Amino acid sequence: MAFGARQTGLKEGRFRALSAIPARLEAWLEAERTQLPLWLPVGLVAGVAAWFWLPGVRAWAGLLLSMAALALVGFAFGRGGRTGRAVAIFGLSVAAGCGLVWWKAERVGVTPLARAGVARLTATIERVEPLPARGAIRLTLLPRTLVTEGKGASANAPLPSRIRINVPIENAVAGLMPGAIVSIRARLVPPPSAAVPGAYDYSAVAWFGGIAATGKALDPVTLVRPAPPSRPSQWLADMRIALTAHILSKLPPGENGVAAALITGDMGAVTQDDNEAFRRSGLAHLLSVSGLHLTAAVGATMVLALRLLALWPRLALRAPLLLIAAGCGAVMGTGYTLLTGAEVPTVRSLIAALVVLAGVALGREAMTLRLVAAGALVCVLFWPEAVAGPSFQLSFAAILSIVALHELRWVRVTFEKREEAWPRRLLRELVALLLTGLVVEAALAPIAIFHFHRAGLYGAAANIVSIPLTTFVIMPAEALALLADIVGLGAPFWWMTGKALALLLWIAHSVGSLPGAVTFVPTMSRSAFALVATGGLWLALWRTRARLLGLLPIAIGMAMTLAAHPADIFITGDGRHLAVRGADGRIALLRQRTGDYMRDTLSELSGREGDEAVALDDLPGARCGPDSCAALIVRGDRVWRLLATRSAYRIDRAVMEPACAAADIVASDRRLPDWCRPRWIKADPTLLRRTGGLAIQLARPGVTSVAELQGAHPWAMLPPDHDPASPPRSDPSYTKRAWAARDPWRDDGPDDDGPADAGGLQRPLENAR
Structure with missing residues (x-):
């Protein structure tokens, strides 16, 4: 049967449109040919991120095979064009990123401590971090011997490779320096996983850092052997500690902590209130030695070197002063990085600075997207695990957004320097700063929401004043004060530094306390x-x-x-803490003595301030006693029943068994007997050891666990053999009529304390009915 003219023409038109796609794609890539190399580091980053995201070995191997197949297809069918080569190279870069981080995870990781306990250990100090604001010193130790105490004590316990211990100031002794050998009695725990899904997971950071345990010293530290004569690396560490102590002694509390953070990168003396104010105001980046500080140090060195060298006419006429100044800046940047402890964010900033200096030395434009891409490429090759952290993402997102914005033609034309009156020039520069700040805030907001569940609103305005204040006033004044202290004339410069720091702190606290300064976003998948x-x-x-x-x-x-909606119930991995999200969005906590860290964590995951949390006793529909709480939680047309214990006392089976049977969810930090059988989830240590913390959704019943998010990564918990996310069983008890039936949970009369049970304990479940 022949097609009609209309049908044939339609099919031919579609065929022509489809056949034109490759040609249009080639034309587009030809126009973008200078931008194609920028996607090489993006492919590496995507591969690393995919390894962290995907759950296990099969998925990682599948990604490697699929990217290899994509590369083969690209090379086979893309001959003579850019499309095939671009697709093939991008696929290979994704595979390289995944393989690189997988290889490093298997190479650097160490087995964590088997169980928590108290131990006496002898160890060599690897690193010392003073924490004056917390009244402690943090030691990174290389154990030599370890003897456990208590039940199952052993003098031949497996030796962790590296331990991080906080020593209270009262338990510290003189001579705690890198290389010294000490004896410490401490409580050690394995590196903690995230308390609940979405919270900070230190176990991954510890894995790549080779840390097998963390802990706290219980007794005064004993110095077994002093540190040996200083080596260059140790000399720098000693100098950093001494310089921090010197700065802290020159300024009043509060200002001295920020001053030390700006110069040495040591944030141990920054108070919690100041730290929170800097975070809320969008100025937290000022406290971390990274791009801003390194740029100021390198830039000041280059300007000073150029001015001094230009004073010698013969040298100025014959020598490449810009190249010499760039070399001086590179030396200063390297020394500053080593002085501040060579943390990964600082090293990344140094690499970026060295790439820029190399471009200057070669006569290239000082800052382009290609130089940013080169810096990112080097960082990913050496520290692929940093891709998953907020530091890498925030730093490169900021510099990428700044450079990309100022490479736009209309931005160049609008804000380029020109001959004009100074008020107009000043206005132009202020508008450029504001626009740049807004673009940076927009670029950083998704990262802040994903990692910290919050986004600042006034950061751009605060940075317009704070960045010039820090770069051109505080850091030069502090550097002059340190130099003048050599001859005992630093007092005027310290006075100037203190006043400028007081202004910076006032800006941080004022902006951070404004209504709506921080917007909390509970979850970002x-x-x-x-x-x-x-x-x-x-x-x-x-x-x-x-x-x-x-x-x-x-x-x-x-x-x-x-x-997205936040979870309705959070249960921490140890079962001690439970939070219920109320109808108004505030969380109700099981334990009134919940610490600030856990309170803030659970509140932020629910999208609220930590100080807005209330006690579960105050939640409508909750009845609590000293040992347990029972709560009715309404979501839509369904009422859910929650039972949680909050003491270690025994509860009579005659009361507990029917309460478990009536509950949908039971949570406890102690193992519950087999006869406690709730309708859906029994979150006691038996389950939580396999799942970690839980986030429970009630509107669409489902559970997310820490173990599920960790997958089969080397630092992950053991994979669960029970799926707590299975939906609740369907039976008549889930209907509104069944919930309305009389049962021990209903609050249909006044409180009845009831008689004591045989063990002399009150019957809290009857009290909380």
Whole structure:
């Protein structure tokens, strides 16, 4: 049967449209050919991120094979064009990133401590970190001997490779320096996993840092052998500690902690209130020695070197002064990095600075996207695990957004320097600073939401004043004060530094305390974050109008985040802490004596301030006694029943068994007997040891566990053999009519303390009915 003219023409039109796609794609990539190399580090980052995201070995191997297949397809069918080569090289870079971080995880990780306990150990000090604001000193130790105490004590316990211990100031002794051998009695615990899904997971950081245990000293430290004669690395560590102590002695509390952080990177003396104010105001980056501080040090060195060298006319006429100044800046940057402890963020900033200096020495433009990409490439090759951390993401997102913005033609034309009156020039520069700050805040907001569940609103305005104040006033004044102290004339400069720091602290506290200074966002899924990151990179790295397509995944990712609902119940991995999200969004805590860290963590995951948390006793529908709490939680047209214990006292089986049977969820920090059988989840240590902390959704019944998010990564918990996320069983008891039936949970009369049970304990479940 022959096709009609209309049908044939339609099919031919579609065929022509489809056949034109490769040609259009080639034309687009030809126009973007200078931008294609920028996607090589992006592919490496994507591979590393995929390894952290995917659950286990099969998924990682599948990613490697699929990327290899994609590369083969690209090379086989893309001959003579850019599309095939670009796809193939990107696929290979993704595979290289995944393989690199997988290899490093298997190479550097150490087996964590088997169980918590008290031990006496002899160890060599590897690193010393004073924490004056906490009244402690943090020691990183290389154990030599370890003897456990208590039940199952052993003098031949497996020796952890590296331990981090906090020593209270009253238990410290003189001579705690790198290389010294000490004897310490401490309580040791394995590196903790995230308390609940979405919280900070230190176990991954400890794995790549080779830390097998953390702990706290219980008795005064004994110095077994002093540190040997100083080596260069130890000399720098000693100098850093001495310089920090000198700065702390020159300024009043509060200001001295910030001053020490700016010079030596030691944040141990920054108070909790000041630290929180810097975070809320969007100025926390000022306290971490990274790009801003390194740029100031390198830039000041280059300017000073150029001015001094130019004083010698013969040298100025014959020598490449810019190259010499760049070399001086590189030496200063390297020395400053070593002095501040060579932390990974500082080293990344140094690499970026060295790349820029190399570009200057070669006569290239000082800062381009290619130089940023080169810096990111080096960082990923040496520290692939840093990709998953907020420090790497925040630093490169900031510099990428700044450079991408100022490479736009209309931005160059609008804000380039020109001959004009100084008020107009000042206004132009202020507008440029504000625009840059807004773009940086927009770039950093998704990262802050994903990692910290919060985003600042006034950071751009605060940074307009605080960055110039820090760069051009505080740091030069502090450097002059330290230099003048050599001859005992530093007092005027310390006075100037103190006044400038007081102004900086006032800005941080004032902006951080403004209404709406911080917006809490309870949850951002990995999928939403990946979409936003992909859209942001697409928008920043391309130059044709096709870059605007990046707005689509950004919009989808942010819409997913705004539409997401936080969990209704959080149960920590040890079973001690439980939080219920009330109808108003505030959380109700099982234990009134919950510490600030856990209170803030649970509150932020629910999208609220930590000080807004209330006691579970005050939640409508909750009845609590000294040993347990029972709560009715209404979600939609369903009422859920929660039972939680909060003491170690025995509860009579005659009361406990029917209460368990009536409950949907039971949570406890002690093992519950087999006859305690709730309808859905029994979150006691038997389950929590396999799942870790739990986040429970009630509107759409489901559970997310820490073990599920960790997958089969080397630092992960043992995979659970029970799936707590299975939906509740369907039976008539889940209907509203069944919940309305009379049972021990209903609050249909006044409190009845009831008689004591045989053990002399009150019957809390009857009290809390």
